[in-house]
Every structure is written in C-alpha cells, then in structure tokens.
Amino acid sequence: MGKGLLITFEGLDGCGKSLMMRKLGKWLRTRGCSVETTCEPGWGEMGQSIRKLLLNSAFGSVDERTEALLYAADRANHCAAFIRPQLEAGKIILCDRFFDSTLAYQGFGRGLDLDSLLALQNFAIGSVRPDLTIFLRVPVEVSFSRIRGKKDRLEQEDKEFFERVLAGYDKLAAREPNRFRVIDSGGPIDQVFSTVVKAILPLLKG
Numbered sequence: 001m002g003k004g005l006l007i008t009f010e011g012l013d014g015c016g017k018s019l020m021m022r023k024l025g026k027w028l029r030t031r032g033c034s035v036e037t038t039c040e041p042g043w044g045e046m047g048q049s050i051r052k053l054l055l056n057s058a059f060g061s062v063d064e065r066t067e068a069l070l071y072a073a074d075r076a077n078h079c080a081a082f083i084r085p086q087l088e089a090g091k092i093i094l095c096d097r098f099f100d101s102t103l104a105y106q107g108f109g110r111g112l113d114l115d116s117l118l119a120l121q122n123f124a125i126g127s128v129r130p131d132l133t134i135f136l137r138v139p140v141e142v143s144f145s146r147i148r149g150k151k152d153r154l155e156q157e158d159k160e161f162f163e164r165v166l167a168g169y170d171k172l173a174a175r176e177p178n179r180f181r182v183i184d185s186g187g188p189i190d191q192v193f194s195t196v197v198k199a200i201l202p203l204l205k206g
C-alpha cells in the first residue's frame, strides 16, 4: 500500500503508547522523516462524535456488536480520509490503536467471534495494513495504577476483562511475529524508548 509506512501502537490503557508515539515522532522528524501521528477512535469531526458515543459512561453496558461496529465505522473513515492518502503521499504514520484493539477488546475482552471481527476489519480498512505493530506490554495492575481522572466507559470494566484483553494481545502477537514487536513497557521510559527505536530501525533502512 503506497510508499509510506504505517506503524501502529497497541496495549492496555496507561501502557505508554501516547508518550512513546510523541517521542518517536520527534526522533523521526529530527532525522528528516515526514511523520503524521494519529489515533483511534476519534479522527476528524465524525470520529470525535463516534468516540463520544463509544466512551460515554452514561450509556452503561452497550450491545457488544454495536460497539464493534462503531469502532469499525470510525476506522473505515480514518483509513479512507486520512491513512490511505497519507501513505500514498509517502508519510510515516504513527497510529495509537488500530484493528488489533478491536480484536483484543471486542474479541477477547467481550467474547465476540474473531473471524466475524476480522471480516468486519477487512471491510472497514480495505488494503491498508500496518507494516509494524508495537505492543507495549504492561500487567493489568500497572495499567490500573496509571489511569488518572474519571474513567471512561471502557476503563470502567473489571480486572477480568482486562486480563482477557491482555491475554488476547499476547495471542495476536504470537500469531503474527513478523508484524508484532512485544515490548515490556513497565521499565524506565528511556529504556522502553530505545527498544521502540530498535524495533522500527529495520523499516527505515534504505
């Protein structure tokens, strides 16, 4: 797909995705790369509206298929209106969450059928595929301890839910070792960051 690179960041809430993306964006830009950072859910005005629907705790428990479809709707628009054209323009895109979040949270967490979710992802994203997926791994306890402020609807789930999500990420990573890099994100920031840089270096060669 195009000339650019799509690098996605995955993990539990509080795993350090945003910080690592910011640091990596800066690191790449100082080396002359043309970088875009983005996130899901919530790209553009429509994405922001979908994000509000998804994370509004006032809705309480929402039908899990509805939830999966809303994430997919946001993703389809994000790919069509932003990711695909930026890749075609040769950009390096750093994306905070992508379809693995749906497989981990709605598939392993909620218990929706993985094959159906995969078919839905293919429908939503077409030929867009991540070149690399950085899974920043922290235990559930660490994730809980790092969540600040009022919890959104998803963050209010119990520990068992997040244990399933984490185990799901482990399975997804084991299934696609060429695409995934699993990085222990519990240690010092500089150490985690240097592992992230090492992981992306092979993509930059040439």
Ligand code: TMP
Binding pocket: 013, 039, 040, 041, 071, 097, 098, 099, 101, 102, 103, 105, 106, 154, 155
């Ligand atoms: P964020 O806090 O990383 O912006 O993500 C919002 C929440 O949405 C987070 O708890 C993970 C969840 N989520 C899913 O359940 N499925 C998805 O496909 C995505 C993109 C996020």
